[in-house]
Amino acid sequence: MDRRDFIATGALSTAGMIFFPGNLLAKESKELLKTKFPQPLPFKQDGEWKEFELYVDVKIQEPAPGFSFHTLAFNDMVPGPEIRVNYGDKVRVKFKNKSKLNHTIHWHGMHVPWRMDGVPMVSQLSVMPENEFIYEFEAKPIGTHFYHCHWGTVLHMQAGMFGSLIVEDPNDTIKKQFPYEREYTLIYSAHDVNFIRQEMNRMLERMEERSYLMSKGRFDHERWAVFNNHDQLNESIKNGWEPPYALNRRAPAGIPQADWFTVNGKSYPDTPYLFIKSGENIRVRLINAGAEIHNLHLHGHDFWMVADDGIPIPQPWKRNTVPLTPGKTYDIIIEGNNRGIWTFHDHDTRKVTNNGLYPGGNLLALVYEDLPEDELIISKYSGNPMYKNTGMNMNSNMKSMLMGDDKLPKIALDE
Numbered sequence: 001m002d003r004r005d006f007i008a009t010g011a012l013s014t015a016g017m018i019f020f021p022g023n024l025l026a027k028e029s030k031e032l033l034k035t036k037f038p039q040p041l042p043f044k045q046d047g048e049w050k051e052f053e054l055y056v057d058v059k060i061q062e063p064a065p066g067f068s069f070h071t072l073a074f075n076d077m078v079p080g081p082e083i084r085v086n087y088g089d090k091v092r093v094k095f096k097n098k099s100k101l102n103h104t105i106h107w108h109g110m111h112v113p114w115r116m117d118g119v120p121m122v123s124q125l126s127v128m129p130e131n132e133f134i135y136e137f138e139a140k141p142i143g144t145h146f147y148h149c150h151w152g153t154v155l156h157m158q159a160g161m162f163g164s165l166i167v168e169d170p171n172d173t174i175k176k177q178f179p180y181e182r183e184y185t186l187i188y189s190a191h192d193v194n195f196i197r198q199e200m201n202r203m204l205e206r207m208e209e210r211s212y213l214m215s216k217g218r219f220d221h222e223r224w225a226v227f228n229n230h231d232q233l234n235e236s237i238k239n240g241w242e243p244p245y246a247l248n249r250r251a252p253a254g255i256p257q258a259d260w261f262t263v264n265g266k267s268y269p270d271t272p273y274l275f276i277k278s279g280e281n282i283r284v285r286l287i288n289a290g291a292e293i294h295n296l297h298l299h300g301h302d303f304w305m306v307a308d309d310g311i312p313i314p315q316p317w318k319r320n321t322v323p324l325t326p327g328k329t330y331d332i333i334i335e336g337n338n339r340g341i342w343t344f345h346d347h348d349t350r351k352v353t354n355n356g357l358y359p360g361g362n363l364l365a366l367v368y369e370d371l372p373e374d375e376l377i378i379s380k381y382s383g384n385p386m387y388k389n390t391g392m393n394m395n396s397n398m399k400s401m402l403m404g405d406d407k408l409p410k411i412a413l414d415e
Contacts, residue, residue, distance in 0.1 A: 080163025143310020
């Protein structure tokens with residue numbers, strides 16, 4: 001089997017990407033990669049307050065080349081920008097709703113005053129279209145947290161309304177134990193794009209009706225579906241009012257059935273890479289902002305579990321697979337002790353798909369930046385005696401299509 005036969009056969013058998021680090025390590029590739037991680041949200045210092053500004057609006061998200069859907073994005077990006085503060089900082093977030101739907105912000109994992117918790121009809125009224133709300137709280141506890149909308153949560157979270165919130169530890173016990181200079185944030189989510197499209201349209205229609213009724217003074221507790229007590233609720237039902245849960249307003253499947261899976265808003269082949277060097281430690285913050293469990297597995301390495309829901313683990317332990325459940329955050333340390341290009345993916349392979357096709361979804365790579373020159377071209381190893389000519393033949397067109405330039409990544413998107 002010659003060099004071209006080997007690569008062509010390998011591409012067909014794996015139906016995945018053959019990573020060419022010479023391409024991944026290019027300056028242009030690294031600059032593009034920066035955009036695939038949560039972008040820092042700048043702040044203004046107002047006395048003792050760190051003041052941030054967030055807004056939400058309807059935007060179009062492209063998780064993978066050639067496919068897009070409408071989302072509800074914080075500051076025009078999915079995930080929303082990363083809020084990073086120090087423990088004990090006084091934080092003020094000015095939130096403006098530019099969309100035509102109601103929203104709030106819940107600070108997941110944070111110990112905020114209860115009026116700042118962002119639960120509609122419990123701690124605050126929802127933020128109406130073109131209205132603002134100011135959240136104020138002290139940054140605690142330390143660790144990896146996130147924020148998300150708590151109104152219409154089934155739709156709004158999978159439609160993109162989530163972002164990371166990092167509270168820095170002044171003692172940084174993890175960094176003392178595992179010295180590192182680089183860290184990455186990975187936010188996982190799952191999306192039923194048909195549900196998102198249908199439910200967003202329905203919500204917009206209902207909000208137009210509600211806005212009209214409010215302007216005419218005709219928006220009562222029954223249309224709002226909010227009651228002072230059970231007696232008032234039961235009396236309304238007795239008089240013929242139907243509660244929302246008795247009506248079929250959902251997509252045909254009833255509840256969302258995810259068909260797209262994203263890391264930082266992107267699906268393979270657009271997912272980010274984690275760069276590392278031999279002898280280096282990197283810290284990776286894992287956040288599940290979706291409704292599915294992701295069983296994350298790293299090839300070629302064990303990693304250290306160092307924080308659970310932002311709380312440092314007194315005695316870190318090693319794993320190579322971790323179940324990241326909905327709402328969960330973990331921090332891991334990866335040690336650069338096995339040079340190469342290694343897959344980091346969801347071992348539930350249903351979630352390594354795009355619209356049901358493998359490979360896709362939650363598939364990314366750990367890439368060593370110090371790979372030697374002689375390992376940059378995978379076809380160099382076509383002479384390995386382990387590979388035998390199996391008699392498989394291909395026409396010249398197929399070979400030409402698969403081969404291309406050795407320096408370019410080859411992406412197979414269907415088995």
